[in-house]
Amino acid sequence: MRQASLGVNMDVMFDTEIKSLLQTDPAAAAEKINTFIERQNNTPLNIAITGETGSGKSTFINYFQRMTNDDAGAAPTGVTETTIDVKEYPHPEYPNVKLWDFPGIGTTKFPADTYLELLGSRKFDFFIIISDTRFRENDVKLAKAIQKMKKKFYFVRSKIDNDLQAEARGKRNVNEQEILQKIRNDCLQDEGFESPQVFLLSSFDLHLYDFPLLHETLERELPELMRHALLMTIPNINLEVIKKKKKALQAQIKYYAAGSAAGAAVPVPGLSFAVDIGIIVTAVTHFVVSFSLDIPSLKKLANTTGVPYDDLKKVILSPLAAVKITSELIMKVLSQLASVATLMAGEEVSRWIPIIGIPATMAFSFAGTYKALSHILNMLAEDAERVFKRALGLNMEFSTYEVLALLSTISSPVGVLCKYILIFNINITILSVCESSKT
Incomplete structure (x- = not known):
C-alpha cells in the first residue's frame, strides 16, 4: 500500500509540474512528457527462467512471448537438453522485456555449484523456477541461493494438463480441484521449504490454472514501472488483463494530450495539427501492439490457437486493428468523429484570436487529442475482447x-x-x- 501511495503522490507532483511548464515553457513540458512516456514504455525487465532439464522452460518462454515453438527466434524445445548456455529472448514487440533461458540445473556442463555462481553474476529482477514433477533438491538449493541474493523467486509446476489427463484416464468421476490441490501439496514435500506458493501452469493454455494468479502476484510485488512493462507484454490470458491494459493506457492519454498542447504553443499555422496527428499515430500504434491487434500478433495467435487468421479478423470492428497505422488512416478515422473534427478545426481558428489565441489553441489541441485517443482506445479494447473470445471459443476443450x-x-x-x-x-x-x- 505504501508503494502505491508513493506512486500516486509522484504522479500528482509530475502532473502539477507539467501544468506549470505548459504555461511558462511549453518546449520544456514537451521534452519532459516525451521522456516520461519513453521511460514508462521502455523500462527494462529481466526475468530468469530456471529449472531442471526437460521441465518446459523453453515452451514457457515461447508462449509467454506469443510464439509457437516453430517460430523464428523461438526458444528451442525438445525432450533432451536444448539449452546449452544462458540465452536472452527479448520480447518481439517490447525488447526492453527479456526472458533469460538457463540450462537445466545439475547438468554435466552446469553442476549445481557452478550454476549458482552463474546465476549471481547477472542482474535479474526475479526468477521463475520451473519443474514438471515434484520440486527436487537442486530446485530448492537454487531457491535458497536466490533468497540470499535478496531476489524474488516463484515456483512454477508445468505441464499440469498432462497430469489432469493422466488422472482422468479410466475414471468416471474426477474432481479437478482436488487433483490440483494434491499436486500443490506434493510439489515441495520433504524438501524442508516453508510453504512457498506454487503456481500450476500449462504453457499451451496460459488462460487456465494459475497463470492469472502468478500475474496478480507479480503485479503486487514488482515496482510500478516494471508492473507496467510486464502488463504490456503479457498475453491476453483473460478479459481482466485486457481491462487492466486499457486502464493503464487510458492513464497515458493525458500525457499524449499535454504533448499536443505543448506543440500548439508554437505560432506556426498548421503545425499544431501536424503535431497532433503525429502524436496520435504514435499512441495508437502503441495501443494496437499492447492489445496484440497488430498483424504479426494476430498471426501468432492464429498459430498458437489453431483459429484461422481470417476468422480472428472477422470479429474486429475498428479500422485501426490489423493494419499499418499511418497519418492518412488516422486523419480518415478522425474525420468521421464529429466532435473531434470540431475541436481540431477550432484549434486552427482560435490561433488568430488576439491575446487569448495561443492558450485557446493549446486547450483545443489538448481536448481534441484526448477525446480522439479515448475513443480509439475504447474501440481497440472492445476488439481485443472479441478476438480473445473468438480464439478461446474455438480452442476451449471440455473433458x-x-x-x-x-x-x-x-x-x-x-x-x-x-x-x-x-x-x-x-x-x-x-x-x-x-x-x-x-x-
Whole structure:
C-alpha cells in the first residue's frame, strides 16, 4: 500500500509540474512528457527462467512471448537438453522485456555449484523456477541461493494438463480441484521449504490454472514501472488483463494530450495539427501492439490457437486493428468523429484570436487529442475482447467427465439426444444446444 501511495503522490507532483511548464515553457513540458512516456514504455525487465532439464522452460518462454515453438527466434524445445548456455529472448514487440533461458540445473556442463555462481553474476529482477514433477533438491538449493541474493523467486509446476489427463484416464468421476490441490501439496514435500506458493501452469493454455494468479502476484510485488512493462507484454490470458491494459493506457492519454498542447504553443499555422496527428499515430500504434491487434500478433495467435487468421479478423470492428497505422488512416478515422473534427478545426481558428489565441489553441489541441485517443482506445479494447473470445471459443476443450456431468442434469428429449450424440463423438459445440434445453 505504501508503494502505491508513493506512486500516486509522484504522479500528482509530475502532473502539477507539467501544468506549470505548459504555461511558462511549453518546449520544456514537451521534452519532459516525451521522456516520461519513453521511460514508462521502455523500462527494462529481466526475468530468469530456471529449472531442471526437460521441465518446459523453453515452451514457457515461447508462449509467454506469443510464439509457437516453430517460430523464428523461438526458444528451442525438445525432450533432451536444448539449452546449452544462458540465452536472452527479448520480447518481439517490447525488447526492453527479456526472458533469460538457463540450462537445466545439475547438468554435466552446469553442476549445481557452478550454476549458482552463474546465476549471481547477472542482474535479474526475479526468477521463475520451473519443474514438471515434484520440486527436487537442486530446485530448492537454487531457491535458497536466490533468497540470499535478496531476489524474488516463484515456483512454477508445468505441464499440469498432462497430469489432469493422466488422472482422468479410466475414471468416471474426477474432481479437478482436488487433483490440483494434491499436486500443490506434493510439489515441495520433504524438501524442508516453508510453504512457498506454487503456481500450476500449462504453457499451451496460459488462460487456465494459475497463470492469472502468478500475474496478480507479480503485479503486487514488482515496482510500478516494471508492473507496467510486464502488463504490456503479457498475453491476453483473460478479459481482466485486457481491462487492466486499457486502464493503464487510458492513464497515458493525458500525457499524449499535454504533448499536443505543448506543440500548439508554437505560432506556426498548421503545425499544431501536424503535431497532433503525429502524436496520435504514435499512441495508437502503441495501443494496437499492447492489445496484440497488430498483424504479426494476430498471426501468432492464429498459430498458437489453431483459429484461422481470417476468422480472428472477422470479429474486429475498428479500422485501426490489423493494419499499418499511418497519418492518412488516422486523419480518415478522425474525420468521421464529429466532435473531434470540431475541436481540431477550432484549434486552427482560435490561433488568430488576439491575446487569448495561443492558450485557446493549446486547450483545443489538448481536448481534441484526448477525446480522439479515448475513443480509439475504447474501440481497440472492445476488439481485443472479441478476438480473445473468438480464439478461446474455438480452442476451449471440455473433458469427457465435465460434459457427462452437464448432460446428466438434462432430462429433456434434446438432452437425451445429446448424450447419444456424445457417444458417437459428434463435435463438442452441441453443448450450447444442451444448455438452452434446460429451460
